[in-house]
Amino acid sequence: MIKRPFFERIKPLLYLLPFIISVVIFTLYPIVNVIRMSFLEGYKYLTGAYTGVGLENYQKVFADPYFRQALGNTFKYVLCVVPISTAIAVVLANLLNQKIKFQAFFQTAYFLPMVTSSLAVGLAWRFMFNDKIGILNYILGLIGLEPVNWLGQSSGNFMAVVVFGIWSILPNTIILLLSGLQNIDPMYYTAAKVDGAKTLRIFFRITVPLLAPTIMLVIIINSINTFKMYHELFPLFSGPGVAYNLFTVVYYIYYEFRVLTPPKYGLASAAAVMLLITVFGFTMLQRAVQAWARRERGEDGKDKKRK
Amino acid sequence: MAKTRSVNNEEAQVNKEPFSFGRLLMYVVLIIGAVIMIFPFYWMITGAFKSKIEVNLMPPTLFPQNPLNFENFIYAFQTAPFGKYFVNSLLALIGCITTCSFTTILAAFAFSRLRFPGRELIFSLLLSLMMVPYEMIIITNYRTIVQWGLHDKIWALILPFMSSIFYTYILKGFFDSVPDSLYQAAKVDGCSDWKYLWRVMVPMAKSSLATIILLNSIATWNSFLWPMIATNSKDVRTLPFGLYAFMTEGGQRNERMMAAATIVVLPMIIIFLFARKYIISGMSRGGIKG
Amino acid sequence: MKIRLENIVKRFRDNTAVDHFSAEIESGELVTLLGPSGCGKSTMLNMLSGILYPTEGKIYFDEDDVTFVSSEKRGIGLVFQNYALYPHMTVLENICFPLEIKKVPKAERIEKAKKMAELVHVDTMLNRKPGQLSGGQQQRVAIARALVKEPRLLLLDEPLSNLDARLRIEMREEIRRIQLETGVTTIFVTHDQEEAMSISDHIILMKLGVLQQFDKPQYLYDQPANCFVADFLGNPPINKVEAVVKNGKVILADGSDSGVRLEGHDDQKVWLSFRSESVLYEPDSQLKATAIMTSVMGKEKITAFDLAGKEVRGYFDSSLDFERGQEVGIGFKKTGVFVFDYESGERYL
Numbered sequence: 030m031i032k033r034p035f036f037e038r039i040k041p042l043l044y045l046l047p048f049i050i051s052v053v054i055f056t057l058y059p060i061v062n063v064i065r066m067s068f069l070e071g072y073k074y075l076t077g078a079y080t081g082v083g084l085e086n087y088q089k090v091f092a093d094p095y096f097r098q099a100l101g102n103t104f105k106y107v108l109c110v111v112p113i114s115t116a117i118a119v120v121l122a123n124l125l126n127q128k129i130k131f132q133a134f135f136q137t138a139y140f141l142p143m144v145t146s147s148l149a150v151g152l153a154w155r156f157m158f159n160d161k162i163g164i165l166n167y168i169l170g171l172i173g174l175e176p177v178n179w180l181g182q183s184s185g186n187f188m189a190v191v192v193f194g195i196w197s198i199l200p201n202t203i204i205l206l207l208s209g210l211q212n213i214d215p216m217y218y219t220a221a222k223v224d225g226a227k228t229l230r231i232f233f234r235i236t237v238p239l240l241a242p243t244i245m246l247v248i249i250i251n252s253i254n255t256f257k258m259y260h261e262l263f264p265l266f267s268g269p270g271v272a273y274n275l276f277t278v279v280y281y282i283y284y285e286f287r288v289l290t291p292p293k294y295g296l297a298s299a300a301a302v303m304l305l306i307t308v309f310g311f312t313m314l315q316r317a318v319q320a321w322a323r324r325e326r327g328e329d330g331k332d333k334k335r336k
Numbered sequence: 337m338a339k340t341r342s343v344n345n346e347e348a349q350v351n352k353e354p355f356s357f358g359r360l361l362m363y364v365v366l367i368i369g370a371v372i373m374i375f376p377f378y379w380m381i382t383g384a385f386k387s388k389i390e391v392n393l394m395p396p397t398l399f400p401q402n403p404l405n406f407e408n409f410i411y412a413f414q415t416a417p418f419g420k421y422f423v424n425s426l427l428a429l430i431g432c433i434t435t436c437s438f439t440t441i442l443a444a445f446a447f448s449r450l451r452f453p454g455r456e457l458i459f460s461l462l463l464s465l466m467m468v469p470y471e472m473i474i475i476t477n478y479r480t481i482v483q484w485g486l487h488d489k490i491w492a493l494i495l496p497f498m499s500s501i502f503y504t505y506i507l508k509g510f511f512d513s514v515p516d517s518l519y520q521a522a523k524v525d526g527c528s529d530w531k532y533l534w535r536v537m538v539p540m541a542k543s544s545l546a547t548i549i550l551l552n553s554i555a556t557w558n559s560f561l562w563p564m565i566a567t568n569s570k571d572v573r574t575l576p577f578g579l580y581a582f583m584t585e586g587g588q589r590n591e592r593m594m595a596a597a598t599i600v601v602l603p604m605i606i607i608f609l610f611a612r613k614y615i616i617s618g619m620s621r622g623g624i625k626g
Numbered sequence: 627m628k629i630r631l632e633n634i635v636k637r638f639r640d641n642t643a644v645d646h647f648s649a650e651i652e653s654g655e656l657v658t659l660l661g662p663s664g665c666g667k668s669t670m671l672n673m674l675s676g677i678l679y680p681t682e683g684k685i686y687f688d689e690d691d692v693t694f695v696s697s698e699k700r701g702i703g704l705v706f707q708n709y710a711l712y713p714h715m716t717v718l719e720n721i722c723f724p725l726e727i728k729k730v731p732k733a734e735r736i737e738k739a740k741k742m743a744e745l746v747h748v749d750t751m752l753n754r755k756p757g758q759l760s761g762g763q764q765q766r767v768a769i770a771r772a773l774v775k776e777p778r779l780l781l782l783d784e785p786l787s788n789l790d791a792r793l794r795i796e797m798r799e800e801i802r803r804i805q806l807e808t809g810v811t812t813i814f815v816t817h818d819q820e821e822a823m824s825i826s827d828h829i830i831l832m833k834l835g836v837l838q839q840f841d842k843p844q845y846l847y848d849q850p851a852n853c854f855v856a857d858f859l860g861n862p863p864i865n866k867v868e869a870v871v872k873n874g875k876v877i878l879a880d881g882s883d884s885g886v887r888l889e890g891h892d893d894q895k896v897w898l899s900f901r902s903e904s905v906l907y908e909p910d911s912q913l914k915a916t917a918i919m920t921s922v923m924g925k926e927k928i929t930a931f932d933l934a935g936k937e938v939r940g941y942f943d944s945s946l947d948f949e950r951g952q953e954v955g956i957g958f959k960k961t962g963v964f965v966f967d968y969e970s971g972e973r974y975l
Binding site (some may be wrong): 517525531 | 675676677696697698699700702703704706707708710712713714715723724727728771775
Binding site (some may be wrong): 042062150162302 | 362365371380438440446452498558561580584600601607615620
């Protein structure tokens with residue numbers, strides 16, 4: 030082989046340079062830096078000085094009642110939002126996957142929340158949640174239920190953020206499930222229909238089992254996303270609920286480094302590292318599910334060939 | 337037979353669906369769902385046209401009494417510089433799209449076509465970075481921006497988003513699908529890599545690029561936390577941050593807030609109505625990423 | 627332009643794709659690289675175009691050593707199996723593109739492109755996009771694009787394999803016409819022997835990276851260098867019967883004498899191969915074959931026989947009629963009958 034000239038060899042580097050520089054400064058370095066800061070004790074942000082290296086920040090975070098509360102709220106939120114939104118989305122995705130009229134209208138309606146500012150829409154929800162003049166309490170009244178103090182007392186405002194959370198996450202969930210549904214070979218439905226299976230039976234015996242890998246995937250992805258919940262708190266409550274009762278893990282991070290003065294970088298970093306570990310765990314799970322799903326599909330492919 | 341629906345799409349194209357109770361129920365569920373999804377937007381926009389008295393009426397009015405009542409919009413533009421916010425949002429958008437598209441095109445091409453040692457390894461490492469929560473990165477980026485003296489400058493909204501691993505991943509996927517023979521044909525003609533990229537690859541990747549630009553626009557336009565962290569003064573606020581400030585600083589008059597929220601949301605609704613297919617296909621790829 | 631290939635070797639890791647390949651191609655000829663898939667013909671073409679560089683050996687264009695010269699400096703035109711037209715450019719823009727890169731002034735390149743489009747008969751569709759053309763039309767555009775920069779060498783990589791049977795015949799005649807009109811030295815890669823036979827001045831037949839024979843098409847058919855060449859060319863395929871040489875006679879497996887004589891290879895196991903048109907009807911012959919089936923093909927008919935346990939075919943005048951199961955005496959013409967070594971395929975007769 031001949032040697033490629035020097036310029037030829039460094040050329041790929043020139044193409045990559047702007048991208049790599051930016052990734053290193055704004056993605057890679059921040060990750061390394063946060064991990065580093067999480068282990069520094071008595072870290073002074075302005076001077077960069079620190080008194081030692083250790084797990085002090087982590088101990089402090091775990092001892093912090095706000096963080097414990099945040100952890101509890103976050104898990105409660107994930108456990109409420111993920112199953113409900115997934116169940117609703119499975120039904121709606123199946124209906125949207127049928128040959129339906131007004132496809133454009135339904136797509137617009139169901140997917141609009143994905144492109145609009147969650148802050149602006151959250152304000153509309155805040156308006157709807159209003160305990161005196163909000164339309165939600167009016168509707169509850171119409172069907173004979175007690176009004177809920179959505180934005181005030183603690184149990185009510187957790188419900189509010191769950192409702193808003195489910196509504197927000199539905200479009201993305203439906204889209205993921207739809208692409209899973211479109212991967213199912215229609216021959217299974219034809220076969221089931223030839224055997225005389227009715228709609229509901231087809232749904233529970235054919236669609237749901239074949240969609241199972243996608244559903245698992247959706248549950249994991251949604252768990253990751255809901256675990257990072259804190260955006261929703263700003264429009265609804267302008268902060269972490271009423272009297273700090275809705276602290277979440279990510280809000281805690283934000284609070285430690287941006288709301289507090291002086292900021293507690295160490296605590297924010299330690300919490301962020303724990304967040305990373307959690308997300309990493311979920312992601313590994315996701316990879317495993319994806320690999321499993323691929324294997325399942327691969328065997329399907331062989332079946333077809335055998336025919 | 338009357339009750340069974342055709343689930344098979346191909347078959348449904350051939351056979352006309354007979355009317356059935358099951359199908360009716362399906363539409364009822366779909367419509368209820370659609371109403372729930374769309375109602376907050378409806379309530380926001382109609383609320384923006386209501387007067388102070390009307391907005392506090394119980395039962396609420398489903399349609400504004402005076403649909404041409406623009407006083408809430410006028411108030412919003414007068415008390416908070418929403419015009420200025422709009423321009424800032426637009427500047428940030430243009431800045432992000434141009435810089436990010438540029439780095440993305442170059443990087444995707446390098447990862448897809450140029451040969452260099454460790455290419456696959458580097459790319460898979462980059463992909464694994466995608467899972468890192470943005471909230472973790474923000475801590476240091478805030479400090480970087482402050483250290484560079486960019487705090488409260490429009491560049492603070494652009495620089496950290498100059499590159500995107502995810503968009504590079506999408507575009508590389510498209511570049512990979514272009515047959516090698518096209519590249520070889522151009523090489524035989526003496527076309528340089530640079531010229532091949534801009535004359536052949538980029539024009540061919542129009543629809544992938546459109547998807548990337550749309551997703552990028554949506555993300556930038558709606559971005560709220562980073563602007564709130566990285567900027568402060570009214571001169572550099574973008575629309576969502578401006579809206580948030582309007583809410584916390586300007587009292588809590590619902591009808592005025594709805595007007596301001598409408599200003600933020602409307603451009604994206606319009607874009608969505610025109611580019612729905614691109615956006616949906618892009619979003620569905622977004623969800624699958626690792 | 628004359629091309630000289632000297633001892634070309636191309637290895638991919640442990641796999642040798644081309645093995646000590648040497649050939650000289652005369653200026654202005656159309657030479658076909660023929661062989662089954664995996665024979666190294668595409669690798670050979672890629673080395674001629676400069677997409678790949680050989681591991682060993684030298685490539686000369688006239689007297690220039692171009693072994694490691696990059697594609698764009700070789701002055702070649704390349705046509706791909708899938709055409710490789712730029713989908714976002716019109717036909718005219720596609721044809722102009724190579725000239726644009728060479729920085730030919732705009733007016734001149736449009737003029738040249740139009741002339742080329744006329745030559746390949748696509749001048750009525752200059753403003754269409756490749757997606758709006760049929761396969762044959764796309765192929766014409768691809769040829770025009772390859773020729774517009776007036777290459778010294780035109781390389782065609784299985785250019786007809788994506789076309790249907792009728793278009794394939796039409797396009798191969800077109801390629802030959804265009805090649806003769808421009809006089810450009812052309813190398814054509816295919817796995818289709820009929821295609822190769824019909825358009826080439828010379829054919830290079832390859833197997834597993836090794837050159838088997840480099841000759842005029844008819845000579846390849848009449849005088850195959852080895853068993854592989856004989857097997858590869860001809861439709862219906864050449865008949866092959868196992869035999870042993872005894873006292874200069876080629877004796878078939880059932881002990882009957884084929885009537886073919888071969889000196890100097892006594893007691894060797896061989897293949898007796900013969901073309902279907904070399905079979906003669908000789909009622910008195912000692913050599914008998916059992917008729918199995920006859921198909922009429924116009925003025926001739928082709929009959930399948932069982933000859934010493936192998937099925938063979940022969941052409942006969944349509945006036946002859948054989949019943950199924952009938953024993954027929956056959957003999958062979960002087961031409962189109964070969965004897966090959968059973969193992970190596972080396973030709974003895």
